[in-house]
Amino acid sequence: MFMGEYQHNIDSKGRLIIPAKFREHLGNAFVLTRGLDQCLFGYPMNEWKLLENKLKTLPLTKKDARAFTRFFFSGATECELDKQGRINIPSSLIQYAQLEKECVILGVSNRIEIWSKALWEDFFEQSEHSFAEIAENMIGFDI
Template sequence: MGEFQHSIDSKGRLIIPAKFRDQLGSKFVITRGLDGCLFGYPMDEWRVLEEKLKKLPLNKRDARSFVRFFYSAATESELDKQGRINVPKTLRSHAGLEKKCVIVGVSNRFEIWSEERWNSFTDEAEENFDEIAENMIDFEF
């Protein structure tokens, strides 16, 4: 959990917060996320997710499309000695990553956002937070 600001350089290298590094292990996966961000998963969490995705019905177009889109840009990553990852161009384009980025810890993953998209998301979520919470009343915790 947490929110951290870092810049991505012209080669696509981005510092991953020290707080996340130990939990990620030596290798992890980053891929396209929802809402215009990237998702990053430690390998054990990625394997759990893969098992769930395998159970999606292949006869459903939406399931096939989602799995293709999600997996096609997935890449195994590792940290360099400075605690950076190299974000491939496909993923940078998907998330609109150009300079300023926000890395957010969310449950079993981390997310990478462009600062602009993150600010838009948080502005909207903050404005509608009470309504969002009310709509989740039937969600079992």
């Protein structure tokens, strides 16, 4: 399980240090793709395979299913950790997530998320004010 919040800088070559606590669960290679809310999602290979299998079951006749599958898979790339624990993020994903210098890497259960620090702070600030309402809406999910 991934949890916690870490801050690292992305360099001019698109390299970003992955926190040591996350590296052991991600393995030497993992999948990075466009996530929701303008961040990047990173999945260990076993979690990616589970997700891939679920997405394969979506009906091709549904426009939203096709769009989501395209969005998710077209941005996917396999990342390998170098000896310093860094990954090289493709420019298309850097642009999508608006990664400039300061980044936030989050542990979110079965995945990591990589955010621009500015976008994360905006998201957190907006969500923080409605956290009680969000929690109330989660009651139906037995949380």
